[in-house]
Amino acid sequence: MPVPPQATRPFTVPITKMPYIEAILEDCAAGRYDQAPVIRLYYLCYICLNRQEREDSFAALKNMLPGAERWLPLTELRNVTVFANYCIRRLNTDAPSYMRDVFDIYRTGLAQGVFLENGEISRFTYKNIVSAALTLGETAWTARFISDYTPLLAPAFRADYEQFCTAKLCYRQRDYARVQTLLHDVAFDDVF
Secondary structure, X not given: OOOOHHHHOOOOOOHHHOOOHHHHHHHHHOOOOOOOHHHHHHHHHHHHHHOOOOHHHHHHHHHHOOOHHHOOOHHHHHXXXXXXXXXXXXXXXXXXXXHHXXXXXXXXXXXXXXXXXXXXXXXXXXXXXXXXXXXXXXHHHHHHHHHHHHHHOOHHHXXXXXHHHHHHHHHHOOOHHXXXXXXXXXXXXXXX
């Protein structure tokens, strides 16, 4: 028997049906909560996710992330960091200049431990971080990342993801012979 759609979603009330939402957003826009960092942070997330033309809000949100672990528990900080999807959405449409922002967000999140759950990093996050770093030519940083974070991948994916990402690094470094060697035995199930 299929699961009803609302049972799979943790929050089913559309934001437009939240009581007083417009008044709250107006107060936030007017700066009433500028001294309350958690409220300001969530307000900026809302603006970034719902009004993409507001690049000033994105810059303000990005500037608030370093240090946010002082007033947000890690689980909430992890959720807030998901706003990086805003950058990725922009990258997939019209703003390749956001790659530096994506990379900066990944580095901040790594420093804060945001991307670790139960001591492991998601294989998708791992691969996306490597891709962002290499797109920016950050080869030395990428080599350190692979060395430091490969042990934190789930054992079932560790070898293949390390080889694949190392192959991407070697390709960027024009070490094509090593790329072929690394990719020869990779069993990669990630269709993206």
